[in-house]
Amino acid sequence: DLEARTVDLQRLQETWPHTALALDAKGCASGNGLQGTLDLRNGQPGPVDRQRIPLARLQSAFATDFATLRLGDLRADLGSGGRMSGNAEASPARSAIAVRVEALNLRALHSSLRETALAGPVEAEATATIQTLRVTLEQDDVRLDADVSREGDRVELRKLNARAGGGELDGSGELSLNGPMPFSASLRFRRFDPARFGDYPAGDINGTVEARGDLEEKRRRILAQWRIDNSRLRGQALASRGQARIETNRISQVDAQLRWGRARAQAEGAYGRRDDTLDWSLEAPQLAQLDPRLGGSLSANGALNGEWDKPRLRYSIRAQALRVPGDVTARSIEASGRAGLDADAPLELDLVADALRAGDIALSRLNAKLTGTLAAHTAALGAKAQDLDLSMRLAGGWNDGWTGRIEDLRNRGSYPLALAAPAPLQVRPDAVTLGRLEAALGDGRLLIRNAEWANAKLQTSGEFSRLPAAWFLLAAGLRDQVRTDLLLDAEWQLQSDPQLSGRVDVWRAAGDVTLLGGPAVAMGMERLVLRARFDNDAMRAELELRSAIANAGVRARLDPVDTAAGRRLTADAPLDLNAQVEVASLRPFSALFATTGRIDGRLQADVRGTGTLRAPLLRGRIAGDALAIDVPPYGVYWQRGQLRAELEGDVLQLNELVLYAGDGRFSMSGRTPLRIADGGTALTWHAERFAAMNRPDMRLVLSGDGNVRVEDGKLALAGELRADRGYFELGDDALPELGDDVVIVGEAPRVRKSAGEAELPVQLDLRLALGQNFQLYAYGYQGYLGGRVRLYTDESDHLRAEGRINAERARFLAYGKRLEVEQGRLIFDGPIDNPTLDIAAWQRNQAVEVGVKITGTVQSPQVQLVSEPPVSEGEKLSWLVLGRAPGDAQGADLALLQAAAGTLFGRGDSVGFNQRIAQKLGLDDLSLRGSGQLSGNVVALGKRFSDRIYISFEQGIGLAQSLVKLDYSLSRRWSARVETGTVSGLGLFYRVAFD
16 A cells, blocks of 8 residues: 655645645555555645646556556546546557546636636547547537647647637647758637637637748747738727747847737847847827726837847837826836846936826836946936935846945935935845945934845844834824824844744833824823734734823734644734723813813723734723713713723623713613624613703703614614703894805805705604793793604604694793783694794783784794784784884884884894885885974985985875985085975085094
8 A cells, every 4th residue: 555645746846836645545466467546635726827736636446467557437526627537548559548528617727717617538549659639628619629649750730629609710730850840830710709718808810820940949940920800809900910030049030010909019120140120119099998907108119139148128118197907007107228138238227207106105206217237337216205205326236136235315205314324235036135224214313234035034123213203193194183293212123934033122212192183182191112022923012101191001912823834923813912091081182072071080991802813802891980071151061970881892882871960860871883883783871850951041951761773874863851841041142144145265165954954974763852841031932831842864864853842831022012922833844944833922901902923934934913903004013012003103113113013024134124125116225213304203215326425205204294305425524415395405514423
């Protein structure tokens, strides 16, 4: 018996594929021979382009008489690639194999090929003089045929055919193994679509390729010709023709042209001898036509000359609005230069790139200039970005790698850096070595003693001092959240072979951190230390923080895990974390939440972390004591708060949150995930005679229950509240507001929405009962309110209300009169800001009892005067305002009536009722007043025709008297008046003003 386990062929030869082979061979003597079974297993099958073998298992029975070997019941499992079964025989005179392939998946053989399930026979036979191979595989519209034979020194490809989807590729050829090895070959395409066979561009290709010549290495001579017409590739027209003669160390007679969409490419000439020149050019004005991953335009040209082993390339490239895979874009790139492969070859480059972006790296400009030869040259590099203005000079040469020095390195941007002395640098395909590098970093210092990476092994040590932590905040994009003048010192010594060992120490040298997001909050940092130790990929780290507002201590441990490459520190490393955080006072954080309020209290957290680095599992306790929230302008004084919570993985279990106000309390409990948007929040709250507001003119005591949930990614608040006591005094004056048509220069126009139109970020369903002790003193209203209202959000997240609020035991004060509110209701059934009005207030106990009745809605109220018994509108107004009939009114009384009418019917407009009437008539003034020239009272109309001329007309009330006046301003103090009518006259006036 023979047994082998876990054989990796790549360990024997680096270029061989990875395997995990296990072999079991069992045999026994049989007559003059041996028979038994073979079982070969591969634990790591895969496609060849991933350095794997597409074989999972091979099984067979064998028998041999030591002259002939026979394999019977041969079975091969190709994993996802299909199956093969058959028989094989081998002897000195003849060998043959015949197998049947089932469900052969070409993608399992090579990742770029298409998914298939091909089936068919594969037969091979070999004698001393003749060898043959025949393959026929097919499925649906795909068929592959091959027939190859060798007889003596002659090899013939009799048939090569690939068909799919109506397209076809045919090939044939001959080769002699004697002498110069003459050959001939041809390929013919007919509606051939590469995409039918793998991850290749879709096309419809028609054309031929012919080649003939000699293949013997020292006398190689090949003439290749091709022609493609009436074809398409990636939806673009495709045509190409050309020829080339390929000899040992020379290419000549090159004449090639390509047209693909709007792109054009051509090459002409020869290369290989000293006097040869191969000119080439490319014009691609729309790269996206050729590949959707590309964008912009590209133009390039150049020439290749020199000897075969000493090529010289001259090139010029120009690109606009370039986009290439890898999230790389550039507004423009221009490059030109020369290059070669031998030591004396000229090396020149002049590169300028504008608006270059690669992933998260964005540069406004990148420029590079190289001069010299491959063996000895200098380079100047420059890069500019938002916080970067970097320049670098290097000098060195290439000899199986680049060896030289960093002559100068500076950054004049937000991260000031200046190299103190040249630093040696070596870059090879498998290694990078940086010698001692010393530089000034702002007001600090950076010292890299050594840094070497070779064969996946790293070794580095160094230190820095007084490095501004603000640089890390700039790089992380946190400049708007945190401001800091913190300076850091650090030392490190690390090596990886490939397991990481060493240490990293970082500590505060000076400075503080200030939290933004409102008024600044300084942490008052006193100590910050981070220590990390690595031992063969095991990590131990400690963090210590002491500041005026918070202290923290964190200890973490990560251990390596077994991988195919050995024990490594990966995202699946087991985690052991202990963290303690203590906030002695929350008062400094008040400014982050409100400019008129204050929060206070103490917080403590003790957290333990397990699980893995990829999926940490956190558990711990969070406690808060003496919690307080005070917002004096709103009468909010919530005190003696207490918080008790437990962290269980990604869920916060809120055992208790209690706040006291007045004689009552508010409590909440439940659980919520740390990622609230994931759903699962289930919190309940209870208020018991809780003084939510407690100001002399604003008092509100509430009781009720409810819950907090997350539905469809939104916070949902629901519950029932009862106002145990309420008292509100609201002033009559309100600050003026700009009209909707006013636009402030430099600000976006405001778009105002009513409360009913605004979309709320939460789902709301609250029921409020005003109870029996809710008083309101506002805008002349004095009395109680009662009723129930439900506030909720509809399917469009608009705030709605339903229910009614009633006026109870209420009076309304207006113009010194006390009106009894006999009927007062606000009925909600839709938007909260537009309830229906049903209000009636009366003045009783007089000859004519009058009142005001308001109906309609808040946004469109209807105001109506009512009386018992019915009288005219003017008389109603007189009885309402003066308490008597209008016939007894004097001049001052009439002026009061005019003001009252403007108030009653003006509906709060900034322009009075009488002024609106005057504007409708094209006048500037309409008023009722006493007159010095006419006895009694008059109705006055006025119109200003210019800055100097004003004409007015006065008509007496009750008497047939009238007057027309013209006023003319002579200067700021002097004016003249002419009047005519019942009384005529002429006057000259001088005006004096006294403070």
